[in-house]
Amino acid sequence: MKFKAMVLAGVLVLLAATAATAHFGMLIPDADELTAQKRTVNLTLSFSHPFEGAGMELAKPAKFFVVQDNGKRQDLLGSLTAAKVMDHSAWKTSFTPKQPGMYAFVFDPVPYKEDAENNYIRHITKVVVDAYGEGEEWNKPLGLKTEIVPLTRPFGNYAGNVFQGIVMLDGKPAPYTRVEVEFYNKDGKRTAPNDRMVTQEVIADGNGVFTFACPWKGWWGFAGLNPDAKPYKGRELELGAVIWVLMQ
Numbered sequence: 131m132k133f134k135a136m137v138l139a140g141v142l143v144l145l146a147a148t149a150a151t152a153h154f155g156m157l158i159p160d161a162d163e164l165t166a167q168k169r170t171v172n173l174t175l176s177f178s179h180p181f182e183g184a185g186m187e188l189a190k191p192a193k194f195f196v197v198q199d200n201g202k203r204q205d206l207l208g209s210l211t212a213a214k215v216m217d218h219s220a221w222k223t224s225f226t227p228k229q230p231g232m233y234a235f236v237f238d239p240v241p242y243k244e245d246a247e248n249n250y251i252r253h254i255t256k257v258v259v260d261a262y263g264e265g266e267e268w269n270k271p272l273g274l275k276t277e278i279v280p281l282t283r284p285f286g287n288y289a290g291n292v293f294q295g296i297v298m299l300d301g302k303p304a305p306y307t308r309v310e311v312e313f314y315n316k317d318g319k320r321t322a323p324n325d326r327m328v329t330q331e332v333i334a335d336g337n338g339v340f341t342f343a344c345p346w347k348g349w350w351g352f353a354g355l356n357p358d359a360k361p362y363k364g365r366e367l368e369l370g371a372v373i374w375v376l377m378q
Contacts, residue, residue: 152310152329153244154180154351155188155253155372156215157237162285162376164261170226171259175237176215180314180351181328185216191237196225199232199267206235232265234258234272241362250362253353253370258284271298276371278354281339289347289377296338297354297371303338307354311342314349314374344377 160172177188194207206223213222227233235257241250254274258265271279281294297307311330313320322328334340334354344350351374358367 152179152312152353153186153242153251153253153370154178154310154312154353155237155239155255155370156180156314156351157235157255157257157372157374158314158349159235159257159259162257162259163263164227164259166262170224171233172222172224173235173257174213174215174220174222175210175255176213176218176220177239177242177253178216178218179312179328180349181312181320181322183216183315183318185218185220186242187219188221189219189240189242190221191239193236193238194221194223195236197234197236197272199265199270227261230262230264232258232260232268234268236272236274238274241367243363243365244368247368249366249368251368251370252358252362253372255370255372255374257374260285271301273301274298274371275300276304276354276356276369278352278371278373280373280375282375284373284375287344287375287377290343290345291377292341292343293350293352293375294339294341295352295354295373297334297340297356298338299356299369299371304354304356305334305336305338307334307338307340307356309334309340309342310353310355312351312353313344313346314351316348320346344375347377350375350377 278295354371
């Protein structure tokens with residue numbers, strides 16, 4: 131009986147340690163729109179478990195850039211300065227658009243070594259900001275290795291709206307992709323009734339399309355996960371197509 135109790139205790143500890151394993155690249159602006167009163171957007175880049183407020187180290191990304199709705203791409207890597215998010219290394223910057231339009235910000239990280247899962251994680255993360263109400267081409271792919279192309283406008287949404295998108299991999303829809311969804315519980319006011327409620331999951335259909343209804347105000351992250359065809363440093367490389375959307 132004593133041996134069985136020890137085994138059970140060990141299993142419970144293991145379950146507790148592995149119950150919440152969702153990682154998210156995070157690219158959070160201080161607003162999803164710019165106006166005559168607010169002309170500059172401040173952005174924070176990090177890597178974490180956003181609902182639980184558990185941070186991880188984010189090395190300086192391999193790439194960080196912005197794409198306008200006219201297709202113009204601007205490198206912003208040199209603008210990043212070191213920061214702390216959830217007591218871990220993160221990055222921040224500010225950006226002031228020179229003209230109205232839609233601005234999609236993207237960071238592509240150095241793959242993160244995750245020993246708990248014996249793999250590396252590369253979450254290519256984006257967020258869309260509308261400048262002066264002129265963002266129109268929000269449903270165009272950016273040509274990333276993997277990305278979520280929104281079918282719901284990725285800004286100016288009410289809490290309770292559904293968000294719908296297509297998971298793309300190597301320029302094509304990725305059917306039946308598992309999409310993890312998590313709320314950025316920035317102030318810690320939300321609590322989950324149990325561990326399985328921390329990260330929500332949906333499966334994309336045969337065309338790579340998924341749908342999720344966001345019940346609360348705040349930032350929601352969507353991560354479409356697929357393994358890369360090639361390993362990275364001898365391990366599987368998890369490719370995450372991540373997009374962040376504000377519900378208001």
